[in-house]
Amino acid sequence: xxxxxxxxxxxxRDSARGLISDKAPVAHLRKLRDDNxxxxxxxxxxxxxxxxxxxxxxxxxxxxGSGLGCVEAGVIMEEIGRTLxxxxxxxxxxxxxTALARGGSKAQQDEHLGRLASGGLxxxxxxxxxxxxxxxxxAMQAVRAGNGFRLKGAKALVVDGHVADxxxxxxxxxxxxxxRDGLTLFLVDPKTKGVAVERTAMVDAHNAARIVFDDVEVxxxxxxxxxxxxxxxxxxxxxxxxxxxxxEMVGTGEEAFGRTVAYLKERRQFGRLIGEFQALQxxxxxxxxxxxxxxxxxxxxxxxxxxxxxxxxxxxAVAKARAGTTVTxxxxxxxxxxxxxxxxxxxxxxxxxxRARVCEELIGDAAFHAxxxxxxxxx
Numbered sequence: 001x002x003x004x005x006x007x008x009x010x011x012x013r014d015s016a017r018g019l020i021s022d023k024a025p026v027a028h029l030r031k032l033r034d035d036n037x038x039x040x041x042x043x044x045x046x047x048x049x050x051x052x053x054x055x056x057x058x059x060x061x062x063x064x065g066s067g068l069g070c071v072e073a074g075v076i077m078e079e080i081g082r083t084l085x086x087x088x089x090x091x092x093x094x095x096x097x098t099a100l101a102r103g104g105s106k107a108q109q110d111e112h113l114g115r116l117a118s119g120g121l122x123x124x125x126x127x128x129x130x131x132x133x134x135x136x137x138x139a140m141q142a143v144r145a146g147n148g149f150r151l152k153g154a155k156a157l158v159v160d161g162h163v164a165d166x167x168x169x170x171x172x173x174x175x176x177x178x179x180r181d182g183l184t185l186f187l188v189d190p191k192t193k194g195v196a197v198e199r200t201a202m203v204d205a206h207n208a209a210r211i212v213f214d215d216v217e218v219x220x221x222x223x224x225x226x227x228x229x230x231x232x233x234x235x236x237x238x239x240x241x242x243x244x245x246x247x248e249m250v251g252t253g254e255e256a257f258g259r260t261v262a263y264l265k266e267r268r269q270f271g272r273l274i275g276e277f278q279a280l281q282x283x284x285x286x287x288x289x290x291x292x293x294x295x296x297x298x299x300x301x302x303x304x305x306x307x308x309x310x311x312x313x314x315x316x317a318v319a320k321a322r323a324g325t326t327v328t329x330x331x332x333x334x335x336x337x338x339x340x341x342x343x344x345x346x347x348x349x350x351x352x353x354x355r356a357r358v359c360e361e362l363i364g365d366a367a368f369h370a371x372x373x374x375x376x377x378x379x
Contacts (some may be wrong), residue, residue, distance in 0.1 A: 001300075001303045001307075003296045003299050003300060003303075005071070005075065005299075009071060009072060009075055012072055012075050012076070013075045013078075013079065015052065016054065016075065016076050016079040017079050017082070019048065019049075019052065020079050020080060020082070020083050020085055021079075021082070021083060023042075023045055023048070024042070024045060024083050024085035024086075024087075025083050026083055026084055026348045026351055028042070028083070028085065029083075029084050029085065029086055029205055029351060030205075030348075030351070032086060032205065033205035039163055040086055040160075040162070040163070040201070040206065040207035041085075041086040041087050041088065041160075041207075042086075042087075045085075045087070046087055046088060046119055047119050049087065049089065049093075049119065050117070050118055050119025050120075051119075053065075053066045054076055054089065054093065055089075055092065055093050055116065055117055055118070055119045056093070056097070056116065056117025056118070057072055057073055057076065057093055057097075058070075058073055058093065058094065058097040058098055058101060058240075059097050059101065059113050059116060059117040060101060060113070063109065063110075063113035063114045063117055064113075064114050064117040064118060065097075065113065065117040069302075069305075069306040070240055070243060070244070070302040070303075070305040070306050071299070071302045071303060071306055073093070073094050073240070073244050073247075073302075074243060074244055074246075074247035074298065074299070074302045075247070076089060076093075077089070077090070077094070077244045077245070077247040077248040077251070078247045078248065078250050078251035079251060080248055080251065081247070081248035081249060081250065081251025081252040081253075081255070081355075081359075082251040082252070082254070082255040083255070084204070084252065084351055084352065084355050086205070086206050086207070088122045088124075088160045088163070090159060090241065090244060090245065090248075091122070091123065091124045091125065091159045091160040091161075091164070092116060092121070092122050092123050092124075092160070093116075094240060094241055094244045095123075095124075095125040095168075095237060095238075095240070095241045096116065096123030096124070096125060096166070096168060097113070097116055098236070098237050098240045098241070099125065099168050099185065099224060099233070099237045100112055100113055100116070100123075100224075101113065102233065102236060102237070103185065103224045103225040103233045103237075104224060107221070108187065108221075108224065112166065112187075121165050121166060122160060122163055122164050122165050122166075123164055123165065123166040123167070123168060124158050124159060124160050124161045124164040124166075124167055124168070124209075125158070125159075125168045125170075125237065125241070126155035126158045126161065126167050126168065126169045126170065126211055127155070127170045127234070127238070128155065128156050128157050128158075129153070129154065129155060129156060130156065131156075132361075132365070132368070133361070133362075133363055133364040133365070133368055134368075135170065135183075135231075135234060135235075135238065136177075136178060136179065136180050136231070137177045137178055138170050138171065138172050138177060138183055139153060139172065139177040140152070140153025140154070140155065140169075140170070140171045140172060140213065141153055141171060141172055142171035142172065142173045142184055142186065142218075144173075145217065147219060147220055148217060148218050148219040148220050148222065149171075149173070149184075149186070149217075149218050149220075149222075149223075150215050150216065150217055150218075151169065151171055151186065151188070151194075151213040151215070151216040151218060152213060152214060152215055152216075153171065153212075153213055154210065154211065154212045154213065155169065155210070155211045155213075156208075156210050157200075157208045157210075157361075157362075158208055158209045158210070158211050159206075159207075159208050159362070160207060160208070160209075161190075161197060161208060161209030161210075161211055162197055162198075162199035162200075162207055162208075162209040163207075164190055164209075165189075165190070166187060166188070166189065166190075167187070167188040167189075167190055167195075167211070168185060168186070168187060168188075168224060169185065169186045169187075169188050169213070170183055170184075170185055170230065170234055171183070171184060171185075171186060172184075173227055173228050174228045180231045181228065181229075181231060182228055182231075183228070183230040183231040183234060184223060184225075184226075184227050184228060184229075184230040185223070185224040185225055185230040185233060185234060186218050186222050186223060186224060187218075187222045187223075187224055188213075188216060188218060188222065190211075192216055192217070192218075193216070193217070194213060194214040194215050194216040194217070195211065195212070195213060195214075195216055196211065196212040196214070197209050197210075197211050198210045198211070198212075202358055203354050203357065203358065204351070204354040204355040204357070204358045205351070205354070206355070206358065235313070238363055238364075239305065239312065239313055239316045240305060241363050242316050242317075242319075242320045242363045242364060242369075243298065243301045243302050243305060243316050243319055243320070245320065245323075245359055245362050245363055246294075246298045246301070246316075246319045246320045246322075246323035246324075247298055247302070247323075248359060249294075249323040249324065249326070249327040249356065249359050249360075250291065250294055250295050250298055250323060250326075250327075252327055252330075252331075252352055252355055252356055252359065253291050253294070253323075253326055253327040253329075253330035253331070253356070254291055254295075254330075255352065256327075256330045256331050256334040256349065256352040256353075256356075257284075257287055257288065257291060257330050257333075257334070259334065259348075259349060259352075260284070260333065260334040260337050260338065260349075261275070261284060263337065263338055264280060264284065264337060267339075274337075280337060283333060283337070284333075284337075287329060287330055287333055290326045290329060290330075291326060291330065293322070293326075294319075294322050294323050294326040297315075297318055297319045297322050297323075298319040298322075298323060300315055300319070301315040301316045301318070301319035304316075313372075313376065314373055314376050314377070316369075317369040317370075317372045317373040317376070318369075318373060320363070320364060320366075320369045321366040321369035321370050321373070322366075323359075324359075324360040324365055324366040324369075325366050327356040327359065327360070328356060328357075328360060330352075330356070331349075331352050331353040331356045332353070334349050334352065334353070335349060335350070335353055
C-alpha cells in the first residue's frame with residue numbers, strides 16, 4: 001500500500017480543513033476556555049459536522065453513515081489537531097462508533113448507530129481508572145444480579161463524559177486486575193440511578209469526566225459483545241482510537257512547526273532574521289523530517305487497521321509511541337524558538353504544548369506502547 005492519500009481521501013481532507021479552519025480556529029478554543037463553557041465544544045458546529053457526514057464516518061451505510069474506514073477518520077483527526085478544535089469526534093465518531101459497529105447486537109445498533117451518525121447521540125468510552133492507561137488492570141466490578149449486573153467502581157479521564165448520552169463501560173466480570181481475560185463491556189445510560197458524573201476541565205481546555213458507579217443496575221441487554229470476552233473487542237476499539245489520536249498529534253505537531261517557521265522568518269535579533277541562524281535551521285530541518293516519518297508510520301497503521309492485518313496492533317503501537325515523542329519535540333521546539341513570548345497566554349503556541357501533553361497520555365503514552373510492542377515481539 002502506497003503511503004499517500006487517495007484522491008477521495010484528499011478531497012475529504014480539503015473539505016474538513018476548509019470547515020475546521022473557518023469555523024474552529026484556535027481562537028474558538030480560547031473563547032470556550034475563557035467563557036468557561038459548560039459543554040466545552042460547540043453543539044452547532046457538531047451539528048454541521050454531522051450534516052457533512054463526519055459524525056457517521058465509521059457508521060455503516062445501512063444506519064445512515066458513510067461506511068468509511070480508519071484512514072478517513074485519521075484524516076479528520078489530523079485536521080482537528082491543526083486547530084485544536086474541541087469536539088466529540090474522537091469519543092463518539094471514532095471510539096463509540098467502532099464499539100457499536102464491531103461489537104453491538106442488531107438491537108443495539110438499531111437503537112444507537114442512526115442517532116450517532118446524525119449527531120443526535122454523544123457517547124463516551126469509560127476505561128481508565130488511574131493516572132495511566134492500563135486497560136488490563138481494570139478493577140471495576142460487574143457482579144451478576146438477577147437478569148443483569150451491578151456495576152461498582154469509578155472511571156477517570158472519560159473524554160466528553162460530562163455531556164455523554166451513552167457510556168460504554170469496561171468492567172471486570174471475572175478474574176483479577178492485571179489479567180486480560182474477564183472483562184465485559186456495558187452500555188450504560190448516564191441518567192441511571194447510581195451514576196455520578198463530575199466534569200474535569202483538563203490543562204488543554206478540553207473536557208473529560210470522572211464517573212462513579214455505585215451499584216448501577218444494567219440488564220443483560222446492556223452487554224456489548226460477550227460476557228468475560230470483552231478484552232479482545234476492547235483492544236480493537238482502543239487501537240482504532242490510538243491511531244486516531246496519533247493522527248491528531250501529527251496535525252498538532254505540523255501546525256506548531258508551521259507557525260514556528262513563520263515566526264523564524266519574521267522575528268529579528270542582532271540585526272538579522274533569526275531564521276538565518278544555522279543552528280535554528282538545523283533544528284527546524286530535523287523536526288520536519290521527524291514529522292514526515294511519523295506521518296508515514298501513522299498512515300501505515302491506519303491502512304493496516306482497515307485491512308484487518310495481523311500486524312496492525314504492532315503498527316498502531318509504533319505509530320502512537322512515535323507520534324507522542326514527535327509532537328512533544330515539535331511543541332518544545334516551538335516554544336523555545338518563540339522565546340519568552342512562547343510561554344505567555346497571548347501567543348497561541350502554548351495551547352499546542354498543552355494539547356500535545358494530553359494527547360500523549362490519551363489511550364497510552366509512548367512508554368506504554370513501547371512495552372506493548374516489546375511483548376508482541378517477545379523481546
